[in-house]
Amino acid sequence: MPNLIEVSGLTKHFIERQTILDRLLSESARPVRAVDGVDFDIRPGECFGLVGESGCGKTTVARLILRIYQPTNGQTSFCGVSINSLSQREMRPYYRQMQVIFQDPTSSMDPRMRVIEIIREPLDIFHIGNVQARKERVYELLELTGLSTGHADRYPHEFSGGQQQRIAIARALALGPKFVVCDEPVSALDVSVQGQILNLLMDLQEKLNLSYLFITHDLAVAKHICDRIAVMYLGKIVEIGDSRQVFQNPKHPYTQALLSAIPNPEPNQNVERIILQGLLPDPRNPPAGCRFHTRCSVSEERCYVEEPVLKTLSNGQSVACHLA
Numbered sequence: 001m002p003n004l005i006e007v008s009g010l011t012k013h014f015i016e017r018q019t020i021l022d023r024l025l026s027e028s029a030r031p032v033r034a035v036d037g038v039d040f041d042i043r044p045g046e047c048f049g050l051v052g053e054s055g056c057g058k059t060t061v062a063r064l065i066l067r068i069y070q071p072t073n074g075q076t077s078f079c080g081v082s083i084n085s086l087s088q089r090e091m092r093p094y095y096r097q098m099q100v101i102f103q104d105p106t107s108s109m110d111p112r113m114r115v116i117e118i119i120r121e122p123l124d125i126f127h128i129g130n131v132q133a134r135k136e137r138v139y140e141l142l143e144l145t146g147l148s149t150g151h152a153d154r155y156p157h158e159f160s161g162g163q164q165q166r167i168a169i170a171r172a173l174a175l176g177p178k179f180v181v182c183d184e185p186v187s188a189l190d191v192s193v194q195g196q197i198l199n200l201l202m203d204l205q206e207k208l209n210l211s212y213l214f215i216t217h218d219l220a221v222a223k224h225i226c227d228r229i230a231v232m233y234l235g236k237i238v239e240i241g242d243s244r245q246v247f248q249n250p251k252h253p254y255t256q257a258l259l260s261a262i263p264n265p266e267p268n269q270n271v272e273r274i275i276l277q278g279l280l281p282d283p284r285n286p287p288a289g290c291r292f293h294t295r296c297s298v299s300e301e302r303c304y305v306e307e308p309v310l311k312t313l314s315n316g317q318s319v320a321c322h323l324a
Contacts, residue, residue, distance in 0.1 A: 002080055004179055004211050005042035005065065010074035011035055012060055016284070030284040034060045036235035037074070039310065042179070047205060047212040049226030049243070051219055051258070055280060057235045058215045062181045065213065066098055067091055078179070096126060099172040103184040105164035109156045115142075115167055116152040122174040141170040146200060162193035169200065173208070182214045186221060198225050220262050223247055231255045234291045235283060237310060241317035251319040253296050290322070298323060 013031035035057045042048045050058045063069045065076050067083060075082055078094055086094070099122075102108040109118050116138050123134045139149045145166040156164055165185060172180055182201065186194040202225060204210060216222050222229055222243070229246045231239040231254065239252040250256045257274040276295045281287050290308050293299040300322065308320040 003041040003077075004044045004046075004079060005213070006075075006077040007038055007040050007061075007065065008075045008077075010038040010061065010064055010076060011072045012057075012064055012069055013072045032283050033235050033286060034283060035064065035071075036286070038232075038235075038237055040230050040237060040240060042211055042213060044178075044211055045205070045209050046227045047202075047214050047225055049214045049216065049222040049229040050232060051216055051222050051229060052232035053280060054217060055283070056232045057283075058217075058232055059183055061232075062100070062183055062213055062215055066100060066181060067095075096175045097178045098181070099175065099177040099179070100181040100183060101165070101168050101172050101185045104188050105161065105168040106156065108168055109164070111156055114153055114155055118156070118167060119171045119174055122171065126175060128175070137174065138170075141173055144173070144204070145170045146196075160193075161189050162196060165189065165197055166200070169197075169204070173204070176208075177210070179211045179213070182212050184216055185214075187216065187218065194221070201225065219247075219258055231258065234281060234286055236291060236320065238292065238321065239317065239319045240310070241315075241319075245315065245317050249315075249317075251313070251317055251324045252292075252321045253298055253323075254292050290320075 012035040013033050015031055038061055040048070050061060052058055060069065064071050071084060074084075076084055078098065083091060083094055116135070119138045119141055120134050123129065123137060128134070129137065138152060142149055142151060147163065147166055147170070151159070151163075156167070159167065185201070186197050189197060198221065201212070205212060214222065214226055226243050229241065229243050230237050231246070231252065233254050239246065239250065239255045246255065247259065250259055257276050260272065260274040274297075278295050281291065281294055287294050289305045290296070290299065290303040293303040296303065302322050306322070308322050310318050310320040312318045313324065
């Protein structure tokens with residue numbers, strides 16, 4: 001079965017704004033290398049996780065796939081069609097198939113619109129059905145996401161955070177997409193509510209045969225919902241593998257450090273923590289060689305000068321590390 005999403009060499013460099021002081025000092029603007037050559041694929045019906053520290057480029061990757069941002073370089077294919085060079089008119093059929101659930105449901109909804117208008121908006125934009133058909137579709141989506149039709153005439157501020165996220169999920173499903181980006185959809189919710197939303201997403205994935213790009217910095221959440229996981233560091237993917245493989249046998253030192261930071265539910269078990277030294281390097285001036293070598297405890301001389309490529313190991317995992 002062909003891949004639903006294929007990303008090859010995806011790159012996005014932002015040119016930072018120059019201050020008056022920069023101009024006086026004649027300093028030229030340096031590009032912020034938010035995403036710097038990313039390769040992966042997402043299969044039909046799969047939940048593909050993208051994890052890493054804040055600022056590593058996870059959300060930028062999602063926005064490039066959705067064509068919210070235009071890439072600096074690289075290619076994105078949806079159902080075998082390269083979409084990077086398509087015009088807005090040519091992208092219109094693909095926008096129906098690709099939707100997004102944002103991190104903060106409150107800010108992603110217009111507070112002046114009622115729930116029925118929020119969920120119906122995609123149907124209005126694409127002129128799908130008549131007024132009655134759209135209303136029935138909204139009621140169907142409310143019930144599908146665990147809400148009731150009586151919620152349709154309320155405003156977003158009348159709901160809890162978990163209910164607001166259910167409304168956002170209903171809106172994302174209105175057009176019947178194949179692919180949904182979940183951009184940290186539970187990070188703003190209480191732990192008890194997180195489990196409910198994750199279970200809802202998993203049920204919807206199975207029922208509607210959806211494919212997810214699930215972005216999170218919480219590896220425990222990724223382990224619960226994702227089939228495969230890609231670990232991202234400073235604009236590059238350093239490891240990709242089956243969820244069980246990545247958690248049981250991480251190959252990259254950065255992945256090992258992330259996994260060691262997961263809280264252990266067993267209080268009597270001592271878990272060795274890997275403490276990363278220093279801060280994330282400046283994406284305007286990433287280090288030469290392996291980008292992780294400035295914080296890696298096992299780096300060698302080769303790591304300082306030669307950038308590792310993402311290579312596939314015998315067990316199917318892919319890792320960008322000279323020592324793997």
